Amino acid sequence: MHEFNRPSSTPGTSTLLRIATAGSVDDGKSTLVGRLLFDSKAVLADQLESVERVSRAKGLGHVDLALLTDGLRAEREQGITIDVAYRYFATARRTFILADCPGHVQYTRNTVTGSSTADALVLLVDARKGALEQTRRHLAVGQLLRVPHIVVAVNKIDLVDYSRDRFEEISADIVRIAEGLGVPSIHVLPVSALVGDNIVERSDRLTWYEGPTLLQLLEELPPADATEHSFRFPVQLPIRPQGAARDPRYVEYRGYAGQIASGVVRVGDRVVVLPSGRETTVVGIDTADGELTEAFAPQSVTLRLADEIDITRGELIAGVADAPEPTQDLDGMVAWLAERPLRVGQKVLVKHTTRTTQAVVRDIDGRLDLDTLRPQHTDALELNDLGRVRLRLAAPIMGEPYSTSRRTGSFLLVDPQSGTNLAAGMIRGDEAFSDEAAVPLDTTLNWSI
Structure with missing residues (x-):
């Protein structure tokens, strides 16, 4: 029997933190990521040689660390980030997966993609320009996606002579915007990605700043713990071994494979299968490495149940005590990612966990x-x-408010003809279905989630 330790939520002791970067064009996101990789000794010698060679070919007097992440030819030619670049690095205290997202408004969809699974969003602001429209858009995306931690790095502080007054002016503006958007907490710090000030090492030119460096802050941030939420298991595939007809050992085997979206499940737990509402008991938890007595998010497992129930892909196995209610009405906030506008009456596909169903747009509230x-x-x-x-959905989904669960509270809108993603969505609470409870559009921004 194999046992696994649950991920720790103690600050600074987690093995993994997922980070996404955001900001406007030319705010220095790729340079900051390259600086993090370089100063934390996460760049291989051949990678550095390649970057140095390209930097010389471009006639630069310094090593362009942005080239460590801008890998597409179009990105290097245009000097902008187009696609999400994922990089992995580690320090003595933590392992990181970093998504370097584009800053151009045309690629906001890529920022949504990179931020959707992030534990922390590092938003860059040019110290010369301050907060721009794209800054507000990315703060709004971070809030809508419920990214647990938002860090604003006021970059290029060297180009304003390390001015404390300028930093405090931008910081106050950022805090005001964040409060208006309902961001619960935000960290603001001055940095220079090009020079390396306050990225990994403290800077003698920022003696007035008493907070942590960017890396120190990222090492201390606690990750989101999916095991704290109720047990949710979207079924991906019913398992019946192909040799069951010939091998008597497998005749009775029936399992349901998937990834645990949240919570913990143990052998002997009472669960309910949705949307049918049939209750049963977990009698086995299988993995490729053997059986478990307990499993937790985000492990991929196969559950065996005490009763033979007709369960297909897209159904949900949940704890009996607090199972969600299936619904065919969906009220949510969406980030629209398609060139063609969304209008009332339009038909779309809704992909929620492992379930996909047809839907029609009943209303656009603003x-x-x-x-x-x-x-x-x-x-x-x-x-x-x-x-x-x-x-309005053709078949029920087992959704929950995004503020409760990022996994079961999120959905995609998909084009029925082409199969392309149209929007990333976040489910609002049940009270949103009541017209009386709906917040007037001209009163408060808490209308978001």
């Missing part, structure tokens, strides 16, 4: 105005808009 940070009425959502929609 979009977020990034200038005023308030909702405004609209009859359509355009590319990169953040808006609230109501959908």
